Amino acid sequence: MSGVSTDLLLGVCLLYVVALFAVAFWADRRMRRPGADWLASPVVYTLSISVYCTSWTFYGAVGSAARGGLEFVAIYTGPALVFAGWWWVLRKMVRIGRSQRITSIADLLSSRYGKSPSIAVLVTLLAVVACTPYIALQLKAVTESFALFSVPGAEEGGVAAFWVAAGMAVFTVLFGTRSADVNERHFGVVAAIAVEALVKLAALTAVGAFVVFGLYGGVGATMADMTPELLQVETTFDARWAVITMLSGAAILCLPRQFQVTVVENDDERSLATASWLFPLYLLVMCLSVLPIAAAGLRLLPEGANPDLFVLSLPLAEGKTALAIFVFLGGFSSATSMVIVSSIALSTMVSNHIVTPLALRARAESEAFSGDVRRIVLLGRRGSIVGVLTLGFLWHQLSEGNAALASIGLIAFLGAAQFLPPLLAGLYTRQATRLGALAGLAGGAAAWAWTLLLPATGLPPEVMEAGPWGIALLRPQALLGLEGLDPLVHATFWSLSANVALLTVVSLLREPSPLEWLQSAIFVDVFRTGDEDTAGVLRRSAASEDLFVLAQRILGAEPARRLFVDAAAEQGRDEGLPAATDHFVQRLERELAGSVGAATAHAMVTKAAGNETISLSELMRIADETVRIMEYSQEVERKSGELERALAQLREANARLRELDAQKDDFLSQVSHELRTPMTSVRSFSEILLEADAMDRPEAQRFLRIIHDESLRLTRLLDQILDLSVLERGQVQLPVAPTDAADALRRAVDTVRGVAREARAEIDLRIDEPELWVQGEPDRLAQVFINLLSNAVKYSNRERPRVWVEAARAGDQVVIAIQDDGPGVVEADRERIFQKFSRGWDRTDPGGAGLGLAISREILRRFGGDLTLARPETGARFECRLTAAERPADAAAAE
Amino acid sequence: MNAKRVLIAEDEPHIVESLRFILSREGYTVDDAGDGESACRSLAADRPDLVILDVMLPLLNGFEVLRRLRADPATTGLPVIMLTAKGQAQDRRTAEDIGADAFITKPFSNRDVVDHVHRLIAG
Known part of the structure; x- marks a missing residue:
């Protein structure tokens, strides 16, 4: 069957591994220098997320398609939906991860629930239990694919698995634990993962292309072989399909390795935008080749061939050695990338939440706080990597050949899915508490183990059939009598129901502790509050020296020195240690959390700084007030537009x-x-x-005359002022009716004749028609004409002034013009003379107060007309415009 | 000894007439000017011993006349009584700033005017 020597395969394998080491080494070195930002580009980020596609996907998807038709698509649908539709959850996780220096999913949950060590431990244990078979699965895929090349020697499988595991351990220790700060990006690892992502995609697509164009001879022929029996459309889209879609969606959020690449390794929140379409696209391309390969495998390969290895056995059967080796490398890539990232993620959790706290406790008893904690952390992490891989290897050896690739993967998915309820509740509600999360996780994990994990690893048949101790209600696949369901659907239902129910009920039973309340505010409102807001809530006192010693031990001497110098400079100190303000202690704790996780960092800082005092009421006040202020300010923002407009109006009115x-x-x-x-x-x-006493009679007479005239002037003035104010306020409705303007004009001229004679003025009256009916009131009209006429007489500077008066119809108006031969009105005064007290162009008039023109114009305007100043060649010419009216029927009688 | 001369700058003829009467009766020689510009011409031509200056004068208002009068070395020390019909505090301050010696609000009492004139011409 094989034309490939084991040595050649080993050689290629070794070369590939060396190449990966080189890529990782080179990327790590490059990132330490400026100008290599593309290594942190969104594309590399997205490719690293494709660590989701393990050998299960690479080999197992075809196996799943061969057995169950379209079922395999569900594995891709969930993640694609999450990235395309739930990116806002991811964004929140990434934002929190960066601001709180989160190191793992266990750290995130523990930090959210009051920096609880117990939650961290529980999540870590659950993750290790769920993922160990998953890691074993990768080893199995590699060894099985390896076995396919070298036919005899099944015992070599164990050896191969050992070397793969050992190689991965070396790689992970080298590139995954360069520094204790987990929050630091692992550019080398990410670069290697990205390369592997390309290799596996290319390999699978190459086989797909080979099948479609080499074996079928075209797309059409391929499509013809997609029979309904193969696709199983009828039976695929059932509850199991929906559950798998949901579980894979949960997995992309909760699996430790996905959390590692998506959140911990994220360098820029904006990369998520690219990943939200590029990652689903990657999955789609991965999908395309699966069905053709499955169909071709079923048709061409002998009965009994393992469908999980169709991808590899097809090219081998067709004698395409080079393609087969490429495929082997693709599968190898899928497996190793998953193993590497998983072991980094798991080892971080194990060392931060289990090993380091234990080591610190053991040491604290003997020599309180001495020695380099950093060494413990790194040692713990490296040990954990070896431990995790050893577990995987052991599992692989013990359970060899037990289950199909796909089902082991789904077990891990459901295990990780237990993190989803506390995760979502923690991100979006303030009410979820530590005890609730603990109860939910424990209950969910127990149900998961009993209904899915243990049956898969082999429970005695009598327990499966009749339940433990013969209690039928506890049968693993028919819990509480729920029978007839697919085991996966059954287990999902029970574990997540228990999880959600316990989380909800227990959370509602007890108030959260102050620290939980504070952390929940930070997490739920991460987009609204800056992380500095909490500094004022925790009150702790510590000696800066103690903190410095602590920081040195965890961060290392140089980074600790830099952090403290930085903080001192921020506080305005040129030398010496920074003051241990609440703010600084908070910041230090966050820095430490990046190395040892939130719970441990909190415990250590608390040890050095003494217990924090948080007044519950103060905390609630601050947290709630923040929320209220935020809501209020949004409201204000919404209304500020309206306010601004109102303000502008007010300003204008003002x-x-x-x-x-x-x-x-x-x-x-x-x-x-x-x-x-x-x-x-x-x-x-x-x-x-x-x-x-003695004053001659004529002089006294003259003085009395003056007093008399001036009192008349006073009266006139008062009348005018009252007249004007009444007119201007519009309080008095002037009676408007058809009026003969010609008659009013004649009366006015008669009145003025006396004054005119005194001034030796001559009035030339010309009225076109005997009657000129307008809208108005006779006495008021006469008042206007008298005012204009006396002005014309007074303001002329001639020896014998002349005044021309003309009245004529002009369309639907009647115009009465009064013109003198005086000096006229200068341009600057044309408008001013109509204003009050503007004795305009001649201030020497002893009689007037400058109200006449203002009153006259007001009266005419009330009649619907106007008073204007024309531009004649000589003198001033005022024109009264009035609305023409019908001659009333009884006019003759009135006269 | 020559009679002291008073210049009245005022645009209301009746007020000029009353002032002329009460001051002549006290032995002063009275001239008058009906607007700001003729007041200035009068002052330049023949310096009086005192000026009664209305604020609201046509052509050139009383404040402006006073300003010019104080700026001219020949008339800078000339006693000036300001007359105003507005009687607002702001006008009084302006007048004092420019250098009026007295400030009388219309309608005035004849006695007041005569006392001010006596005092200022004697001092």
Whole structure:
């Protein structure tokens, strides 16, 4: 069957591994220098997320398709949906992961639930239990594919598995534990994973292309072989399909390795935007080749061939050695990338949450806080990597050939899915508590182990059939009498139900502790509050020296020194240690959390700094107030547009009011001035008359005449002011009716004749028609005409002034023009003369107060007409425009 | 000894007439000007011993006349009584700033005017 020597395969394998080491080494070195940002590009990030596609996907998807038709698609649908549709959950996880320096999914959950060590331990144990078979699965895939090349020697499988595991351990220790700060990016690892992602995609696609174009001879022929029997469309889309979709969606969020590449290794939140479409696209391409390969395998390969290895056995059967080796490398890539990332993630959890706390406790008892903790952390992590891989290897050896690739994968998925309820509850509600999460996780894990994990690893048949101790209600695949379900659906139902129910009930039973309440605020409101907001809540006191010693031990001497110098500079100190303010202690704890996880960091800092005091009420007040303020400010933002508009209107109204107020002041001061002037003469002459005993009669007479005239002037002035204010306020409705303007004009001219004679003026009256009916009121019209006529007589500077009066119809208007031969009105005064107290262009007039024109214009406007100043060649010409009216029927009778 | 001369700058003829009467009766020689510009011309031509200056004068208002009068070395020490019909505090301050010696609000008492004139011409 094989034309490939074992030595050649080993050689290629070794070369590939060397190449991966080189890539990782080179990327690590490159990233330490500037200008290599593309290594942190969104594409590399997305490729590293494809660590989701393990050998299970690479080999197992074809096996799944050969056995169950389209069922395999569900494995891709869940993650694609999460990335395309639930990116906001991912974004929140990434934001929290970065701001809180989260190191793993266990760290995230523990940190959210009050930095609880017990949650961290529980999650870590569950993750290790769920993932160990999964790692074993990868080893199995590699050894089986290896066995396919070298036919005899099944015993070599164990040896191959050992060497693969050992090689991965070396790689992971080298590139995964360069520094204790897990939160630091592993650029070397990520680069190697990205390369492997490309290799596995290319290998699977190459086989797909070979099948479609080499074996079938085209797309059409391939499609023809997609028989309904193969696709099993009828039976595929059932509850199991939905459950697998959901579980794979949960896995992309919760699997430790996915959390590692998606959250911990994330360098830039914006990369998620690219991943949200590029990752589903990657999955789609991975999908395309699966069905053709499955169909071709079923048709061409002998009965009994393992469908999980169709990808490899097809090219081998067709004698395509080079392609087969490429495929082997693809599978190898899928397996190793998963193993590497999983072991980094798991070892971080094991060392941070189990090994380091234990080691610290053991040491603390003997020599309180001495020695380099960093060494313990790194040692613990390296030991954990070896331990995790050893577990996987042992599992592989013990359970060899037990289950199909796909089912082991699904067991791990459901195990990881137990993290989903506390994760979502922790990210989106404040009410979920530590005890609730603990109870939910424990209950879910127990149900998962009993209904899915243990049956898969082999429970005695009598327990499966009749339940433990003969209790039928506890049968693993018919718990509480729930029979007839697919085992996976059954286990999913029970484990997640128990998880969610316990989480909800226990959370509601007890109030969260202050620290939980604080952490929940930080997590739930991560997009709304800066992480600095919490510093003021925790009050701890510590000696800076103690903190420095602690930091040195965990971060190393140089990074610790840099951190403290930095903090001191921020506090404005040139030398010495920074003050151990609450803010600084908080920051230090976060830095330490990046190395040893939130729970351990919290415990250590608390040990050095003493127990924090948090007043529950104060905490609640601050947390709730923050939320309230946020909501309030959003409300304000929404309304600020309206407010601004209202404000503009107010400002405008205010300006208008000010203007009116100034006008009013001006008016009053003018009125005061105009009234005081005649009163001055009255008072002065009265005093003269009162004092003078001997005064000749004519002089006294003259003075009395002046007093008399000035009091008349006073009265006139008061009348005018009242008239104007009444007119302007519009309080009095002037009676408007058809009025004969010609008649009013004649009466006005008669009235003025006396004054005109005195001034030796001549009035030339020309009325076109005997009657000119307009809208108005006769007395008011006459008042306007008299005002204009007397102005014309007064303001002429000629020896014999002339005044022309013309009245004529003009369309639907009647125009009465009054023109003099005086100096006219200068351009600057044309508008001003219509204003109050504007004795405009001649201030020497003793009789007027400058109100006449203002009143006249107001009256005409009330009649629907207007008073304007025309531009004649000589003198001033005022034109009264009035609305023409019908001659009333009883007009003759009225006359 | 020559009679002291008073210049009245005022645009209301009746007020000029009353002032002329009460001051002549006290022995002063009285001239008058109906607007700001003729007041300035008068001052330049023949320096009086005192000026009664209305604020609201046509062509050139009383403050402006006072300003020019104080700027001219020939008339800088000339006693000036300001007359105003507005009677606002702001006007009084302006007048004092420019250098008016007295400030009388219309309608005035004849006695007041005469006392001010006596005092300022004697001092």
